[in-house]
Amino acid sequence: MVEDEGIRRYVAHFILWVGIAIVAFPVYIAIVASTQDNALIANGQMSLLPGGHFFEVYYQTIFVGTSGSTREPxxxxxxxxxxxxxxxxxxxxxxxxxxxxxxxxxxxxxxxxxxxxxxxxxxxxxxxxxxxxxxxxxxxxxxxxxxxxxxxxxxxxxxxxxxxxxxxxxxxxxxxxxxxxxxxxxxxxxxxxxxxxxxxxxxxxxxxxxxxxxxxxxxxxxxxxxxxxxxxxxxxxxxxxxxxxxxxxxxxxxxxxxxxxxxxxxxxxxxxxxxxxxxxxx
Amino acid sequence: MANVTLRNVRKTYTGGFEAIKGVNVDVADGQFCVLVGPSGCGKSTLLRMVAGLETVTGGEIDIGGRVVNQVEPADRDIAMVFQNYALYPHMSVYNNMAYGLRNRGMAEAEVKTRVEEAARVLELAPMLERKPRQLSGGQRQRVAMGRAIVRQPKVFLFDEPLSNLDAKLRIAMRVEIRKLQRRLNTTSIYVTHDQLEAMTLADVLVVMNGGQVEQVGNPLAIYEKPATTFVASFIGAPPMNLMSTRTDEIKSQLGGSASEAGILGIRPEDFAITDQTPAGGVALPLMVEAIERVGAETFVYGSRAQDEQRVAATPGELPPGEVIVRIPGTEAPAIGARIRVAAVRPKLHLFSGDGRTRIEA
Known part of the structure; x- marks a missing residue:
């Protein structure tokens, strides 16, 4: 009975973790992608680990904007x-x-x-x-x-x-x-x-x-x-x-x-x- | 310090319902007036009219020599204690009491003196910084009282202030309210449906029924000489026994003009179990149906076989043919026993057949 409860709890937790992963993964991808080099992403070689461009990307985003015609910080x-x-x-x-x-x-x-x-x-x-x-x-x-x-x-x-x-x-x-x-x-x-x-x-x-x-x-x-x-x-x-x-x-x-x-x-x-x-x- | 006079006060709602049908009451300066009656009799409406929370559709309300029909509640110089206390939930006890004073532009130092004095009197000093929800029912009740007394108004109005408390606390608070009122000597009007509360608190008791005043007077005087069968059965617990005088059994015992009255009333404690018939009194044979022993006294519920005739319908009235007898101690006849009870002449109350008039025999 006790083991049974334990298993049930693990199953429940597993399902919850899957749910969290499904919800959180896109957010994670967005954060990771925002720290990478654009060329890498365009090539389809984006890593699932954060890149090293965090500060320059966020600096450009907040204060400069894209390099396109509708550039707006x-x-x-x-x-x-x-x-x-x-x-x-x-x-x-x-x-x-x-x-x-x-x-x-x-x-x-x-x-x-x-x-x-x-x-x-x-x-x-x-x-x-x-x-x-x-x-x-x-x-x-x-x-x-x-x-x-x-x-x-x-x-x-x-x-x-x-x-x-x-x-x-x-x-x-x-x-x-x-x-x-x-x-x-x-x-x-x-x-x-x-x-x-x-x-x-x-x-x-x-x-x-x-x-x-x-x-x-x-x-x-x-x-x-x-x-x-x-x-x-x-x-x-x-x-x-x-x-x-x-x-x-x-x-x-x-x-x-x-x-x-x-x-x-x-x-x-x-x-x-x-x-x-x-x-x-x- | 002021007297309160109600002159032919009426309240008719827009739908045409007449809640108050012409009430005349005079409360002298410093008196404690209790309005009592069953629910829906208009007592709360009347109090709210004095407070200015309900409009007056007829007559005059006079507080301290000034007709206040058109005066805002805040300017009537009254303070009210509500049944659910109506404390401001987001304000501390201190601010609850100070709010009305600050709204009147009183200096903060004076506010502080008055609130602290009230807190001392009501033993609220340790909880001045608490919020109402952190207080017990009795403490909230005292805060509501404090809010009224800091204002030092001409008149206190109480709208069933004790009915949310448990029985023990209610009795304790009842005594406290009475003592406080005596000390402050402020004219008070108090609404309750509890006749015991009414009897113990009142200097002047106003018994109301159906939007009208049934009787006004000293509580004991009302108890001794109820003006109508309504008052007779409402004031006093258990209620007065009421029976028709038209049955042969009673008619022959009363004799003369008294037997023509219509309704005979006898309080339970005025009966005695005896085989003798006092001269001019009334004796009834009863079959004992139930016994209630409450310690100091015992209530005997008996039935009269003969009297099936129903008398005027009033709240608290006994079923036809049933008689309650109160005897001291715990000695009581057995259930099913046949007994004979009698009451002497001065203890008999006679009313007209419709119960609206008292007849002095």
């Missing part, structure tokens, strides 16, 4: 992506927490109608409304700008609904106690509701940051200038080159760099993230 692309992802994540949280506050705590005409309108936008992601959205952004002269990158993606039904659900679980007595304690609507929001929503906000931030960071279609459409490129669009452009060898080490280095901020955000906010998903502080 990846550092700049990362900055663009970072600004966009932060603006989307923070903007979404800010807007949706305020609208959820209005919908849950205030009685005003057409409250439910407005709630349903927000709800319906769940069914209209950017891809569906891309033409009208593009038209509006273009008419507002926001093409090739951070505002154009982030603003159309900020309004969020999901986050509003999430905050609404959370607010509805906050006992009414807290609001009443605040009213007796002389806190007006803004104070109650700032002093009580925001601190209570902290873990929810952290969880949302992680999800929304990654969502924003991974945007591809929208930035591709509205940015034409190279210096406004985001990293996801940039990688794609690096791969398709005309009349030249794809500079795989640089492409791979870019891919590795593109992974870092989401990884950092997840690791940094993991504790809060998990708490926000599983428990409500009450």
């Amino acid at each position: 990846v550092g700049n692309m990362m900055l663009n992506s970072l600004v966009m992802a932060l603006a989307i994540a923070i903007g979404k949280i800010a807007i949706s927490i305020i609208s959820a506050y209005a919908i849950v705590y205030f009685r005003f005409p057409f409250r439910m109608a407005i709630f349903w309108i927000i709800f319906i936008t769940l069914m209209l992601p950017v891809e569906v409304r891309i033409y009208p959205t593009y038209k509006i952004v273009a008419d507002l002269h926001m093409l090739d700008s951070y505002a154009g990158l982030a603003l159309p993606l900020i309004a969020s039904a999901t986050a509003t609904l999430l905050f609404r659900q959370f607010f509805m679980t906050v006992p009414d007595e807290l609001l009443e106690a605040s009213r007796i304690d002389g806190a007006g609507p803004l104070r109650f929001f700032w002093d009580t509701l925001l601190p209570l929503s902290r873990t929810n906000m952290a969880a949302l931030f992680v999800i929304l940051f990654i969502l924003g960071w991974n945007q591809y279609l929208w930035p591709l459409l509205i940015t034409t200038r190279d210096d406004m490129q985001t990293i996801q669009v940039g990688i794609r452009k690096m791969i398709t080159t005309t009349d030249a060898l794809t500079e795989w080490p640089i492409v791979m280095a870019t891919a590795v760099l593109a992974m870092l901020p989401p990884v950092f955000v997840v690791v940094a906010m993991q504790k809060l993230f998990v708490r926000g998903l599983v428990e409500t502080e009450k």
Whole structure:
């Protein structure tokens, strides 16, 4: 019986290790490839061990870019992506927490109608409304700008609904106690509701940051200038080159760099993230 | 320091439901007023109207000589203790108590003095830096009390503050609340559904039912002379025995105008097991059906064969024909025994047939 358990455990661990290997191998390849000489990769002689070009490849990637016509330092692309992802994540949280506050705590005409309108936008992601959205952004002269990158993606039904659900679980007595304690609507929001929503906000931030960071279609459409490129669009452009060898080490280095901020955000906010998903502080 | 006066207060919800149907109550300065009644009787609604958390749709609420119908809760100079305490979960005990003071722009030094004084009184001093979730139920309850007393308001409002505590702690806190209120001498209104809590705490007891006041007065006076059969069966445990006066058995014993009253009430402790019939009193033959021994006293549940007639329906009412008798000690007749119980005339309560009026015989 005991041996049986042991064998079972080894089998289970073996399966898990296989799974990890399948997931991790491409990442490993990307890291290895980003440290090798391009000619070697082009010849199909890439080693599975790290090469010796780590510093020069990453230096070139971050500060110079590929040698092709659309040369743009990846550092700049990362900055663009970072600004966009932060603006989307923070903007979404800010807007949706305020609208959820209005919908849950205030009685005003057409409250439910407005709630349903927000709800319906769940069914209209950017891809569906891309033409009208593009038209509006273009008419507002926001093409090739951070505002154009982030603003159309900020309004969020999901986050509003999430905050609404959370607010509805906050006992009414807290609001009443605040009213007796002389806190007006803004104070109650700032002093009580925001601190209570902290873990929810952290969880949302992680999800929304990654969502924003991974945007591809929208930035591709509205940015034409190279210096406004985001990293996801940039990688794609690096791969398709005309009349030249794809500079795989640089492409791979870019891919590795593109992974870092989401990884950092997840690791940094993991504790809060998990708490926000599983428990409500009450 | 203030008196609270409710003048013909009404609450009608938009759907047309009348939660409070014209309540008049006068709580003098420094008095402890308890609103008691079954759930849904409107007692909490009434308290929340005094707090300003519910709008008043009719009548006037007067706190310290000022009609406060349109005044915001924060400006009414009241403090409230909620059933679930409603502590701010993310704030320390200290900040929970200080929050209301800081919102009023009080200087930090004064805030500190007041919070520390309250913490000392409530024995919360060692836990000022803890968060509410690190406290036990009784400690949270005390923090909620502390939040109320640091404000030094004109009126304390308590909304069933003890109902989330276990029985032992509830009794201890009940005494503490009473002592605290005596010392601070602050007018208080306290809502509960527990008649024992109501009896022990109140200077003025307000018994409510169906959005109306059934009786107002000193708790013992209410116990001695309940104005309606509702009050008779709600105040006192076990409830008063109520029976129709129309049966021959009782009619003949009461005699005269008393027999026309409609409903006769006798408290369980006013019966004695005896073969004699006191002059002008009432004696009933009973068959013993159940015995409850609780130590100092024993409850005998007996049935009257003759009386199948149901009297006014009120909560806590006994099944028709059943009579509870309370006797001291643990001596009790055997189950199935036939006994005779009697009560003397001054202990009889007479009510009109609908139970709405007390008749003094």
